[in-house]
Amino acid sequence: MNNEIEKIIELAKEAKIFDSLRSYSSPEIYNLITDKSQFNFLYQFCLSNEQINLIECFLDILKYKTWFVAQNISSFNFVEEKNIDSKNHEKEFQISKFAQKILNNYIQINSPKSIKMNRKSSKEIINKSEFVTFDVFDKALFHLLSLFSESIYPNLIKSKFWKESPEFKQKKEEIIYREVLIQNNLPQDRSVLNFREWKGLAREPxxxxxxxxxxxxxxxxxxxxSKNILDLEFCSSSVNFRRFSLATSELKKVYISDINYDQMKAFFLNIFHLLMLHITLLYEPPVMNKQLFTLYKYEIGGxxxxxxxxxxxxxxxxxxxSVIGISKEQFRAKDLRKDLIIPYDQRINFVLSFLYQFSPPIxxxxxxxxxxQLNLxxxxxxKSIKTEMKLKKKxxxxxxxxxxxxEPxxxxxxxxxxEFIFFLLxxxxxxxREIIQKSLTNNDRFEFLFENFDQNTYSLKISSEQQIIPKSYGHFNYMFK
Structure with a gap:
């Protein structure tokens, strides 16, 4: 059995799914480990080979494993590695029958020819609904599926083409991704960008x-x-963007009806920019096509x-x-979304980005x-405000x-x-401030002039460095249906 686990590790390394500490492969790889002896072997293997990145990933995987079993994909309450003991391991390794079937299937494929492969069992795996719902969209599982492709995708690997063709190895991720899409019925409403179902509960909004x-x-x-040029087509076709698009499905299950004012304000500022960027990468900046402001949407908490x-x-x-000369409220009287309205904070205008040249960074x-954050x-x-004093009619x-x-x-x-002047002060x-206060004291008149900008040009401004996310916010590990 240890040899089989070693094969899994080698194949995983070859597929480059241990590239980062937060590898999306983490839950799936460790669902292949079904008892304590296999766990101990893998741990010793990591140590003896001095695979530093692999060891780090291993410890992180262990946390994923604990979270996966204890929380059932419902939150990010990780159990720290130091608090995990062998008794917990024995309980944690009682994982899903589906994962066990995958492991058995792998062993059958790689066993000597004298051992007959149970084709019926393989067929059952393919037909199982869990196959579509079991972490199927993670990049790691794309690779893992390729390891088991002899039984799962026989139409793609006739004559063992998948093992021998470098072209297929380069394209296997895209091929399997398309296969996954075929297995899932896409909803008719394509205007909802997070249309997939989310497995389990959602985290805090x-x-x-x-x-x-x-x-x-x-x-x-x-x-x-290097020339500060963003290739939208390249961006939207990347594997990470696919992951992101699938990850937005978690918004469907967040509960926003009872969060406080500051939480609501931060949440919807983030969601506004999230949707703005999502639309921009998929289509074009909404400032270049005003219909995009109303056409595409997210489903959030129902x-x-x-x-x-x-x-x-x-x-x-x-x-x-005003819409076509008619003034109206955004939410009508019977619109249930009216219950989510929050008091208007004028400072949101400092941070809302519509991707114009004058828009602040996201x-x-x-x-x-x-x-x-709003005050800063x-x-x-x-800082960009300029003043000019002129004399008109004494x-x-x-x-x-x-x-x-x-302007708003x-x-x-x-x-x-x-009131606006005092707001500016x-x-x-x-x-x-000294110039404005002096004019107020002298009872001077005030005029306001907006800076010129090109309405036909958009500007996507983001910080060159990552913001520090509070530790309590966890990190990514997405599960989809």
């Missing part, structure tokens, strides 16, 4: 939104060339939200807007320090040249000019 936004920002960051639902309905307290927001964004935006006029992000605040009927630098 803000945790999900932060992790997903970090995921897509990392994809974009890794795809930007409700569906497009970009305008989030912007006007949630973040702007169901603001009245960041992840956390309820723990949302006020600090305000200070940054107000009256001093202070002209303030400001960013376009202030100026247009807000609840804000008069003086909280965020402008010392020199600008």
């Amino acid at each position: 803000v945790v999900v939104s932060a992790n997903l936004l970090q995921f897509i920002l990392d994809i974009i960051r890794d795809s930007i060339s 409700f569906r939200f497009n970009l305008e639902d989030i912007n006007f309905g949630i973040l702007r307290k169901n603001a009245i807007r 960041k992840i927001y956390f309820p723990e320090n949302i006020d600090e 964004a305000g200070f940054e935006i107000c 009256k001093n006029i202070l002209k303030l040249i400001i960013s376009k992000v202030f 605040i100026i247009k807000d009927s609840s804000f008069d000019q003086k 909280k965020y402008v630098n010392y020199e600008t």
